[in-house]
Amino acid sequence: MVASHYNPSEEQKAIWIYLEQESGVLENVSLELLAKGRQMADQMEWRLIGLILGNKTGDLVEQAFTHGADEIRVADHPLLENYTIDAYARLVYQAILVAKPSVFLLGATPNGRDLAGRLAVRLRTGLNADCTGLRLEPESGVLVSEVSGFGGGVLALIEMRSHRPQMATVRPGVFEVSPPNYDPTGETIHIPIDLTEDMIHTRVVEKVSGEQVDLSRAALLVAGGRGVEGNFKLLGNLANLLDGEVGATRPPVDEGHIQRERQIGQTGVVCSPKVAICCGISGAFHFVVGVEKAETVIAINTDPAAPIFEFADYNVVGDVHEIVPALIEAIRERKNSSETNL
Numbered sequence: 001m002v003a004s005h006y007n008p009s010e011e012q013k014a015i016w017i018y019l020e021q022e023s024g025v026l027e028n029v030s031l032e033l034l035a036k037g038r039q040m041a042d043q044m045e046w047r048l049i050g051l052i053l054g055n056k057t058g059d060l061v062e063q064a065f066t067h068g069a070d071e072i073r074v075a076d077h078p079l080l081e082n083y084t085i086d087a088y089a090r091l092v093y094q095a096i097l098v099a100k101p102s103v104f105l106l107g108a109t110p111n112g113r114d115l116a117g118r119l120a121v122r123l124r125t126g127l128n129a130d131c132t133g134l135r136l137e138p139e140s141g142v143l144v145s146e147v148s149g150f151g152g153g154v155l156a157l158i159e160m161r162s163h164r165p166q167m168a169t170v171r172p173g174v175f176e177v178s179p180p181n182y183d184p185t186g187e188t189i190h191i192p193i194d195l196t197e198d199m200i201h202t203r204v205v206e207k208v209s210g211e212q213v214d215l216s217r218a219a220l221l222v223a224g225g226r227g228v229e230g231n232f233k234l235l236g237n238l239a240n241l242l243d244g245e246v247g248a249t250r251p252p253v254d255e256g257h258i259q260r261e262r263q264i265g266q267t268g269v270v271c272s273p274k275v276a277i278c279c280g281i282s283g284a285f286h287f288v289v290g291v292e293k294a295e296t297v298i299a300i301n302t303d304p305a306a307p308i309f310e311f312a313d314y315n316v317v318g319d320v321h322e323i324v325p326a327l328i329e330a331i332r333e334r335k336n337s338s339e340t341n342l
């Protein structure tokens, strides 16, 4: 196995978090990682260091301190306005080789995944991708990353004993953001920037945003599966009445009935709503990992033996095309009568 550029005996006892920003706003997953990183750093008595790249990043640095970072390394330059793999990978690679952190964590966003893959190859280290849990072994400082996968209901715990940094990308929604209660000031170190335009082989011509929805923050979810037969309008009506959002399993997304941003599960979004209403969903492991943090799960399915019923708190055996309209009707009636009684 190829050795990494530095080994555990040379490591800086620190957890580095890549603080990803888009148009001057920190990604939520970066704040989630700061919260988890703070907890692990306190446990190990290590430093928690945030890494920010961008243009005019002053506000972000302050925000990162309020979320618990001990120190921020920042690269601020007009050529870093937009994420480009050439510029970002170059500077992060250099910063890591100088400081040699033990752990380096990134959000499993499209750009975070892109950057992490390139860096892991350059640093000759491993990458635990798309993790759903993290912990540090108190004695050895070895990072244990939880990864679900191998196409089935397997949870693997992965360790990297001899390679550094111990890199992982973590799925959005796995950890909770902590309140911004920390001191907004701290040590800021500027990373030397040796960028020129000809080093960057891609150019952002236009930014087109898809539907802006973040299911990981929804308090109520109405999720539909194959059993809904593409009738997401019906689920939308129920979600609207309850101030919730509509989500889906993978098949309706693959069939084009609903946008990919709304897919829940292992390869979708991990959600933690107060209530999840699962309609026409069998309850495959890949889906359930996306709603297992819900406080209450209600499942509607025609098959009394559907696996979702073993996981749900309330089971309704029946046809979604009958149950959901009846539910909508009952909620409307309840709302109307409470308005009349005012």
Ligand SMILES: Cc1cc2nc3c(=O)[nH]c(=O)nc-3n(C[C@H](O)[C@H](O)[C@H](O)COP(=O)(O)OP(=O)(O)OC[C@H]3O[C@@H](n4cnc5c(N)ncnc54)[C@H](O)[C@@H]3O)c2cc1C
Pocket (backbone or CB within 6 Å): 151, 152, 224, 225, 226, 227, 228, 248, 249, 250, 251, 252, 263, 264, 265, 266, 267, 268, 269, 279, 280, 281, 282, 283, 284, 285, 286, 287, 300, 301, 302, 303, 306, 318, 319, 320, 321
């Ligand atoms: C690597 C990998 C990653 C994956 N990632 C994800 C992921 O992130 N998210 C995800 O969801 N899936 C994912 N999958 C797919 C997953 O394994 C399941 O195939 C999928 O979740 C099943 O979706 P479903 O429950 O909608 O469909 P089905 O399993 O076909 O279930 C449909 C259910 O609807 C019920 N039904 C039918 N008609 C009605 C009706 N009229 N009223 C009420 N109930 C009815 C049926 O009884 C059945 O239980 C992944 C698979 C792999 C291999």
